[in-house]
Amino acid sequence: ALSLRQADPHPPRQPDRVLRIRGVKTRRNNINVATWNVRTLYKIGQLASVIKEARRLQIDVLGVSETRWTGNGRYRVDENYEMIxxxxxxxxxxxxxxxxxxxxxxxxxxxxxxxxILLVRLEVKPKPMVIIQVYAPTAESSTAEINNFYNDLEEVMRCSKNNDVVFLMGDFNAKVGKDHGSQVAGRYALGEQNERGEMLVEFAERHDLVICNTWFKQHERRLYT
Structure with missing residues (x-):
């Protein structure tokens, strides 16, 4: 997951990564943000399981990858959550x-x-939040597909404003690598950097983002982006 340098991430918990953002206020002081590759929501009971986990962890914004739903939409799931x-x-x-x-x-x-790629903007105080959830092409995808993905992402990033708190998160299907040589990633990155990881680091550098899950010591399965 990626977030602005100014964000104050806490070590992640289940389901994937949870960030508590201090200073972004509503009726409760914190907004808990997380991302999760759910593999599919096109299965009976899967959405209910995701909501149950979000409620248990008190997650306010949960980005999900690989929903496998068709079309675009927004609807009220229950008394606690809406799905976009x-x-x-x-x-x-x-x-x-x-x-x-x-x-x-x-x-x-x-x-x-x-x-x-999906963007949602929230007008909260003291600064608006921009949430961008992504699911990048896998290793089997063509170079053209990954280039199109990053071109689309560049366009979406331009929709944010200078004073926005931006969270770019999701499954980037990339390996940043321990020897990344960049200030946007921490010491706990995984393995050797691949081409997709290099593209991710360069993108983060251009937009003054940090790759949050590389800054905390955790199980290897949580270090894939």
Whole structure:
């Protein structure tokens, strides 16, 4: 997951990564943000399981990858959460953002760029939040596909403003590597950097972002981005 340098991330918990953002206030002092590759929501009971976990961890904004839902939409799931999603015509890929109803009325913009990129803007104080959930092409994808993904991501990033708190998160299908040689990644990155990892680091450097899950010591399975 990526976030602005100014963010104050705490060590992640289940389901994947949880960030507590101090200073971004609503009726409760903190907004808990997380991301999770759920593999699919196109299965009976899967969404209910995700919501149960989000409620248990008191997550306010949960970005999900590989929803496998078709089309774009927004709907009220239950008394606690709304779901915003972006997909394609077939049950492949797809991204979504689950938002707690205590802050869902702060939504001012929704941009479903593609089945891989979704932006939601929240007008909270003291600074607006921009949440961008992504699901990058896998290693089997072509160079053209990954280039198109990053071109689309560049366009979406331009939708944010200078004073926004931006969270770019999701499954980047990249390996940053321990010897990345960059200030945007920490000492706990995984293995050797691959080409996708190099692209991710360069993107983070251009946009003054940090790769949060490389700054905390945790199990290797949580270091993949």
């Amino acid at each position: 999603f972006a997909g394609k015509d077939t049950h492949e890929q797809g991204v979504g953002i689950l938002i707690h109803t205590r802050i869902s009325d702060k939504i001012s913009a929704i941009i479903p760029k593609s089945e891989r």
